[in-house]
Every structure is written in C-alpha cells, then in structure tokens.
Amino acid sequence: MKQSRWAALALASACAVHLYADPRHVDARAYLNHIKYLASDELEGRGDGAPGLEKAADYIASGFGTSGLEPAGDNRTFFQHFDLVAGLSIQPGNLVTFTTPRRSFALQIGRDYELLSTSSDGSAAPLQVIFAGYGISAAALRYDDYAGVDVSGKAVLVFTHEPQENDPASRFDGSTNTAYASVEYKAEAARAHGAKAILLVDDTAHAPNTDLFRRWLRDPQAEEYGIPVFYLSRDAVQQALGTSFSLASASRQIDGDLTPRSQLLTDLKVTAVDHAAKVRKPVRNVIGVLRGSDSSLQNEYVVVGAHYDHLGRSARFSMSPNSTGQIHHGADDNASGTAAVMEMAKAAVEARSEFKRTIVFVTFAGEELGLLGSSYYVQHPPVPLEQTVAMINLDMVGRAGGRILVDGTANAPSIDDDLKVAQKSSGISLTALKGSPGAGASDDASFSLRKIPAINFFSGFHADYHRPTDTWDKIDAAGGAAVADLALALARQIANRATRPEFVETVQEPHGGSGAGTVSGYGPYFGSVPDFADEGQGVKFADVRPGSPAAKAGFRKGDVLTSFGGAPIKTLYDFTFALREKKPGEKLEVTVMRDGKPITATVELTNRP
Numbered sequence: 001m002k003q004s005r006w007a008a009l010a011l012a013s014a015c016a017v018h019l020y021a022d023p024r025h026v027d028a029r030a031y032l033n034h035i036k037y038l039a040s041d042e043l044e045g046r047g048d049g050a051p052g053l054e055k056a057a058d059y060i061a062s063g064f065g066t067s068g069l070e071p072a073g074d075n076r077t078f079f080q081h082f083d084l085v086a087g088l089s090i091q092p093g094n095l096v097t098f099t100t101p102r103r104s105f106a107l108q109i110g111r112d113y114e115l116l117s118t119s120s121d122g123s124a125a126p127l128q129v130i131f132a133g134y135g136i137s138a139a140a141l142r143y144d145d146y147a148g149v150d151v152s153g154k155a156v157l158v159f160t161h162e163p164q165e166n167d168p169a170s171r172f173d174g175s176t177n178t179a180y181a182s183v184e185y186k187a188e189a190a191r192a193h194g195a196k197a198i199l200l201v202d203d204t205a206h207a208p209n210t211d212l213f214r215r216w217l218r219d220p221q222a223e224e225y226g227i228p229v230f231y232l233s234r235d236a237v238q239q240a241l242g243t244s245f246s247l248a249s250a251s252r253q254i255d256g257d258l259t260p261r262s263q264l265l266t267d268l269k270v271t272a273v274d275h276a277a278k279v280r281k282p283v284r285n286v287i288g289v290l291r292g293s294d295s296s297l298q299n300e301y302v303v304v305g306a307h308y309d310h311l312g313r314s315a316r317f318s319m320s321p322n323s324t325g326q327i328h329h330g331a332d333d334n335a336s337g338t339a340a341v342m343e344m345a346k347a348a349v350e351a352r353s354e355f356k357r358t359i360v361f362v363t364f365a366g367e368e369l370g371l372l373g374s375s376y377y378v379q380h381p382p383v384p385l386e387q388t389v390a391m392i393n394l395d396m397v398g399r400a401g402g403r404i405l406v407d408g409t410a411n412a413p414s415i416d417d418d419l420k421v422a423q424k425s426s427g428i429s430l431t432a433l434k435g436s437p438g439a440g441a442s443d444d445a446s447f448s449l450r451k452i453p454a455i456n457f458f459s460g461f462h463a464d465y466h467r468p469t470d471t472w473d474k475i476d477a478a479g480g481a482a483v484a485d486l487a488l489a490l491a492r493q494i495a496n497r498a499t500r501p502e503f504v505e506t507v508q509e510p511h512g513g514s515g516a517g518t519v520s521g522y523g524p525y526f527g528s529v530p531d532f533a534d535e536g537q538g539v540k541f542a543d544v545r546p547g548s549p550a551a552k553a554g555f556r557k558g559d560v561l562t563s564f565g566g567a568p569i570k571t572l573y574d575f576t577f578a579l580r581e582k583k584p585g586e587k588l589e590v591t592v593m594r595d596g597k598p599i600t601a602t603v604e605l606t607n608r609p
Contacts, residue, residue: 026343026484032477034063034339035398038308039331039472046330047312048366049086049281056308060286060342060363067346069288069361072382080285082376084366087314088118088276095273096199096230098240099126105240112236116183116200117229118274126269127196131250132156133260134163135186135198141171149262152194155270157237158186159203159247163254166205171258177319187225188577197272198227201234204251208234224571228274241268283309283365285373287382290348292495294356301383302495303360303391304344304487305374306337307367307443311466317368319466331472333465336398337457338363340484347488357389357495364443367395374443375531375542378450389500390415391447391454392487400459400479404486408444412453412501415494422489426482449529449543451503457487505546524584524605526550528561530572538562538593539575550590553601559592563600 037043037059043052061078065071073079094115096107107113133145135158145158162181164170172178179185183200190198202208238247250261286308292298310330311317318328329335345361360383366372378385390412397404409415444454459479464470494501527548531540538560544550561569564578565588582588584607591600 026340026347026481026488028477028481030346031339031343031481031484032472032475034342035331035335035475035477035480036472038335038338039329039470041327041329045312045314045328046308046310046335047086047314048084048283048309048369048372049279050312052312053283053309053365056338057284057286057363057365060308060338061288063342064286064288064345064361067288067342068349069290069345072287072289072360073285078286078288080287080377080380080382081282082285082366082373082380083280083282084369084372085278086281086369087279088115089279090115091275091277093273093275095124095271096232097271098129098237099269099271100242100267105236107232107236107240111233113230113232115228115274115276116231117187117198117223117225117227118276119224119226119228124271124273126271127153127155129155129157129199129265129268129270130195130262131245131265132158132190132262133250133254134159134161134180134203135189135200136162136180137189137193138180141180143171143258143260145260145262146189146193147260147262149264151190153196155197155199155272156190156193156195157199157201157265158190159251160200160206160231161203163258165203165255167255183229184223184225184573187227187229187573188580191225191227191577192581195227197270198229199237199270199272200229200231201237201247204248205255224573226571226574226577228272230272230274241265244268283373285362285364285377287360287362287377288345289361289383290345290352290355290359292356292358293353297356297495298358299384299387300357300500301360301388302357302491303362303388303447304341304394304491305362305364305391305443306341306394307334307365307373308338308363309365309368309373310334311368317466318468320468323468326468328466328468329471331470331475332398332459332462333396333470334367334394335472336396336459336475336480337394340394340397340480340487343481344484344488344491347485348491351492354492355495358383359491359495360388367443371443371446374446378446385450385452388447388452389497390494391444391452392491392494393442393444393447393454393456394483394487395442395444395456395458396461396465397457397459397483398475398477398480399462400476400483402479403459404479404483405458405460407456407458408448408454411448411504412455413504414501415453415455415490418490418493418497418501422486422493425489426486445529451505453501453503455490457483459483524579524582524586525608526579526603526605528555530575536560537570539569539572541592549603549605553590553603554599555590555592555601559594559599561590561592562598563589563591565589 046053071078098105130151137144168174311328364373444456447454527545527550528541529543531542567578587604
C-alpha cells in the first residue's frame with residue numbers, strides 16, 4: 001500500500017470474534033492461517049516478478065476454487081496475465097572513477113557500488129565533487145546541507161540516513177527516520193539544487209554491507225528519479241579520498257552539533273556513468289466470481305479486491321534504509337486484505353442466494369509499483385466495466401485494534417446508508433466523519449478514476465509499515481475478521497440495492513504520496529492524476545480534476561505531459577520534482593501531447609483544496 005491520506009469514516013469496533021462454526025461469517029483462525037502463509041519466509045515478501053508472488057497467486061487461486069467461485073481470468077482460469085517492469089538490468093558502459101592530479105581510482109559495479117536510480121543522460125564528463133553531508137535541506141528543522149555551496153552541474157557526495165539518528169533530543173526525530181532519510185528525498189533535493197549525480201555512502205552509524213552490491217547484480221532494482229544515484233562502498237570512497245578528507249570525522253562532527261560541513265572536495269573529480277535497461281516480468285491478477293441470484297441483476301457486478309504483492313527482498317520502497325536483501329513480509333500490507341478477500345469469498349458462497357448482483361473477487365499484483373494490477377483490470381475488464389456498480393477494497397486491515405477507517409464515500413454518499421446497515425450485522429459500531437474523496441493511493445483509485453464508486457477499508461499506518469518487521473504475529477486476527485465481515489455485509493447491501501449507487505464527482509486532489517511517485521501531497525495544486533500503468537515518455541493523465549488549474553487550462557484525460565514550466569518531463573518523478581519546486585500563484589507554460597500534436601497552455605497553480 002502506498003502512503004496516503006486516510007480520513008473519512010472512523011469505525012470504533014467491538015471487534016466481534018467469529019470463532020464459532022458459522023460458515024457465513026469469517027473465521028479468525030482461518031483468516032490468520034492465510035496470513036501466516038502469505039507472509040512466510042517461503043514467499044520472500046511476494047515481490048512483483050519474483051517466485052514468491054507466483055506461489056501466492058497459486059495459493060489464492062486454489063482457495064477461490066475450493067470455496068466454489070467460478071474462474072474469471074484468461075482462458076477460463078483464475079488468472080489474468082500481464083507484464084510489468086520489475087527492475088533494471090545492467091548494460092555495458094557503467095562506470096565510477098575518481099581522479100586526482102596524481103592518480104585514478106576505479107570502482108566496480110557489483111563489488112564497490114550499485115545503482116539506486118538511473119537517468120537517461122549517460123554523460124561521461126568528469127564532475128567536480130561537493131561533500132553535502134546528509135543531502136538534506138530542511139528549513140523547518142533549521143538544517144541545510146546545501147547552504148553556502150554551489151552544487152550546480154556537480155556530483156554531490158552524501159550520507160545515507162539523517163543526522164543524530166539515535167539522539168532523542170535531536171530536532172530530527174531521533175528515534176525513527178523522517179522522510180528526509182529516504183533516497184527519494186535526497187534525489188529531489190539534489191536535483192532542486194542542480195546536481196548532476198549523487199554519490200551515496202553509509203554514515204558512520206551504519207556498517208557498510210558490500211554483499212548487497214553482489215546481490216544487486218542477480219536481482220537488479222532501481223528507480224528513475226531523473227538523477228543517477230550511485231550507492232558506493234564507504235571504504236572504497238575513503239580510499240579514493242585518501243587523507244584529504246575523512247568521512248568518519250565529518251559524520252561525527254555533524255552528529256555532534258547539527259552543523260553542516262559541506263564543501264568542495266578540491267582536486268577530486270568523478271566520472272560516473274549509468275547504463276541500465278528495463279526488465280519486464282509476467283505477473284497475475286487472481287479473479288473469481290460468485291454469480292448473482294437474481295436473473296434481472298446478475299449482469300451487474302460488485303468488485304471486492306485487495307492487492308497481494310509486497311516489496312519482496314527489495315528496498316526500493318522500504319521505510320528501512322539499507323534493507324536490500326531482507327524479506328519484507330507484508331503481513332498487514334497486504335496479506336491481511338488478501339486473506340480477508342479469500343475468507344469473504346468462502347462466506348459469500350455459503351450464502352450465495354443473498355447476493356442478487358454478481359460479486360467479483362480479485363487480488364491484484366503490481367500495486368506496490370503503482371496500482372498496475374488494478375489499472376490493468378479496468379483497462380481489460382473480465383466483466384463489463386459499465387455494468388460494475390461499485391468496488392470494495394481492503395488494504396492493510398490486519399491491525400484494527402478496535403478501529404477501522406473507511407474511505408471514498410464522498411464520491412458515493414448514498415453508500416453511507418449501506419454502511420450503517422452493514423455495521424449492524426458485523427458487530428462494529430460506526431461513526432461517520434464526512435469529507436473524504438475517493439481515488440486514494442490504493443487499488444480503489446483505479447476504479448474511482450473510471451467513475452465507479454469505490455470504498456476502501458484501512459486500519460492505519462504503524463511503525464512496521466514497509467519494513468521487514470511487518471510480520472504475522474502482530475496481526476489482530478479477530479479485528480481483521482470483523483473488518484472482513486463488515487466489508488462482506490457492505491457488498492451484500494450494494495449487491496441487493498434497488499438502484500446503483502451514484503458516483504459524485506469531487507474537485508479535491510487525492511492527498512499524500514507514494515513510493516511510486518504519486519504527484520500529490522507536496523507543492524501547489526495542479527489537478528492531474530497520473531496513469532501509473534503508462535510506461536511511455538512523459539506522464540499520461542488518467543484523469544484531470546474538474547475545476548483544477550489543469551482543467552481550466554484545457555488539459556484533459558489522455559493528454560501526455562512533456563514539459564512543465566520549462567522543465568522536460570520524461571518520468572513521473574520528473575513531474576513530482578518539478579511541481580514541488582513551484583508555489584501557489586505561479587503562472588507557467590505547460591505542454592502536453594494530444595493525438596500526436598503538442599499543445600501548450602498557461603497554468604496558474606493554486607493552493608490545494
């Protein structure tokens with residue numbers, strides 16, 4: 001699941017525990033057993049394109065078949081196949097070489113460094129090197145590694161993590177990493193200051209693990225932040241620096257008084273070249289249907305879904321820096337939602353006569369890489385999308401602890417009454433807090449963008465989010481089963497409605513961000529929604545919010561953004577960084593491609609609604 005805003009309906013739960021043998025309710029023990037397997041070491045974190053994800057798909061399909069669902073995937077199977085970009089492979093020509101007036105020191109990929117981010121530049125020109133501390137520019141914390149140095153056109157040498165990481169009195173958190181510790185943030189800050197490349201080394205609070213470099217050769221993973229990021233062996237870099245500059249001393253000094261020590265490393269230059277190609281891997285959505293009992297309504301559909309992929313052994317979107325190679329178990333995110341869908345399917349089959357419309361149960365791959373599975377589903381729907389009346393999504397529901405959040409009712413206010421009825425049969429008391437639009441940062445967004453009412457259940461973020469410590473033993477099985485019962489009761493209500501729930505357009509931008517680069521939550525308001533499944537040059541708009549600056553400028557769904565305020569846009573990260581550098585009230589030229597022709601208009605950015 002991607003970080004996002006979750007405000008809407010707070011559900012205070014009595015968390016009724018369904019340990020009795022009623023097949024029409026979700027059994028907490030069966031629910032937890034699914035999570036134990038899906039989050040086990042055997043499945044290695046269910047990374048997209050990895051063997052563990054394929055084992056999970058087979059397991060879910062077997063469960064659907066045993067429950068009595070009909071297969072609704074390709075060729076009368078439970079599987080809907082598609083390909084995604086799962087990483088990058090090394091191409092000839094990668095190079096990191098430090099030079100001084102007296103010598104040259106070459107580093108070897110897979111031994112001395114790995115790529116965390118690539119660019120399309122491929123320039124081999126030597127660059128001056130600026131030591132820029134932790135690569136952080138944080139006015140709110142009165143700390144700026146970029147103050148007083150000009151890094152434009154140069155390489156920046158920066159530490160991983162953040163200063164005073166273990167100091168509870170620090171202006172930084174001191175007990176857990178803030179957003180400033182992420183590679184994405186460091187890339188954004190370096191780009192904003194004009195740097196050409198980032199040379200990343202471990203700060204002295206963390207022991208380097210060069211085994212990670214060799215693992216990267218076997219299973220390459222990297223992002224396209226629009227600036228190359230080379231994660232280097234600290235010892236190798238120190239050897240290149242010689243006695244002219246001590247990384248260990250600089251790290252200790254910054255941690256000691258929180259004063260940057262940024263400086264030009266005189267006489268040192270680096271030639272750093274990145275060459276990589278995208279690696280495509282086949283993955284599968286898993287889809288089964290329970291045919292509706294009413295012949296006049298069974299050709300209308302309610303989709304119940306959850307994503308079953310997670311981060312695998314990759315640290316691409318991990319909240320634990322330098323965790324490459326560690327299994328990110330994903331028990332809550334999102335084995336919990338997957339287990340709920342599996343048990344909801346079994347309970348629904350036992351009460352099939354109670355569902356007048358057809359229920360489609362689906363688990364999505366590719367969510368962690370940008371909602372790719374649900375995007376593929378709505379672009380290649382196994383049942384008619386125009387006959388799909390609603391979607392119910394479960395993403396991280398395993399730590400309810402007496403409370404569950406529900407999102408999306410602002411786009412479908414008539415579902416409020418269905419929720420209240422559903423609550424009565426689930427043992428969960430419901431308190432409604434209005435005002436949240438749909439199109440969050442989970443798979444419900446793919447349906448909301450198609451004007452399909454989409455409701456998402458979510459039990460909240462926690463300290464183990466996107467970390468290897470998200471393990472099955474921390475799951476609230478009784479609470480998760482109660483949430484599954486509530487979601488199934490809601491599906492029953494929507495399936496039996498006399499009329500379809502109406503989708504109500506909102507003018508609000510979805511808030512928050514994601515590891516995949518959701519363009520929201522930072523900077524001014526533009527009003528586009530990116531098509532995460534598009535892999536072409538530029539950023540394709542999956543939607544443009546009514547009344548937004550983008551809409552007022554005449555931009556619309558399907559346009560491909562290629563230039564923003566004079567900055568070329570090739571990737572979603574380019575757009576993210578370009579937008580964050582602007583301010584509300586700024587007017588700028590924006591160019592999109594439409595039907596093969598460029599269209600340029602002036603946009604006035606605003607504050608977010």
